[in-house]
Amino acid sequence: MNTRWYIFIGGGSGPWRITGISSVIGESLPDASYLDVRTGSTVTLPSGAVWVLKGATSHERYVTREEKQRLASVQPPLGRAEATLAALIPVKKSDEWWQLPQDERRAIFELRSRHIETGLQYLPAVARRLHHSYDLGEPFDFLTWFEYAPQHAEAFDELVSRLRETEEWQYVIREVDIRVQRIEQPA
């Protein structure tokens, strides 16, 4: 049982109703009506699964101690009652990105694209969990899950469009934006 693995299943059942699937860069994902989110490595897929995306929560790749502390002081938990909207954004970066050494990826990610700094401006409105898929042989390298209340939907759109304008995003070769609405209370 791997408790760091999360499996996102687009299909005919799940606690989240899919309100839109759109391609931002490259190929989209097939239409599906509901999203289910499971953990662990031995998941039995429900009948009606249209696509399955897997990622693992993992160690921090870029943040410094100071950034980690600032994030920890403001980031909200997932599962807040008011956060009835969510987004799953799978992203794949180019081979060119992955072949850059660590110092150059960090410089693009934060010094020039301000990924952490921009994200901080939308906390605590937007809760977030990042899943890594690059080493898992998956079609995407990252799956980011965001939860927010309806009154922050516009702010969330602003956040993702600001990130998409950065130098970092020039290395993104596929991105899909999946929006969902909660139909069940979180457990």
Add this chain to the structure above:
Amino acid sequence: MNTRWYIFIGGGSGPWRITGISSVIGESLPDASYLDVRTGSTVTLPSGAVWVLKGATSHERYVTREEKQRLASVQPPLGRAEATLAALIPVKKSDEWWQLPQDERRAIFELRSRHIETGLQYLPAVARRLHHSYDLGEPFDFLTWFEYAPQHAEAFDELVSRLRETEEWQYVIREVDIRVQRIEQPA
């Protein structure tokens, strides 16, 4: 087919004869006579497999541009005819390590433990391929594969014992040292 996945199989067959399996830190692995190395995600295990360890070659986690260039200029390829000895060293690090932010892991890894600098001193004698397992739900976090000629066996022992004395190694909670000898020519 995931060409970045490598599967190391200890059992009754394979091109490498196992000459020793020893625990360095924590629990060892069961005895086996031969080591087989496969790639891809759909491997049929041979009968007689005693243990199976999986890892993915991946992007660099710590090296800078300058270090990457120095490494590239001296590191030898795997599969050299004279490199008839090899070692597979699976390592698991503590949760404490993985919860450190990137800048502190880098400082321990290179600034204080000189992991890259020490490794460079044993090039081109020792060829190496690093496999990441932390996100794969595996029992170890890294599998490092080394190949060297018999006349460099002593130097290789010195390299691993120098690394084991570093501050970085204080975060290692399990390490097994598997030594093998080639019984077939590389393909």
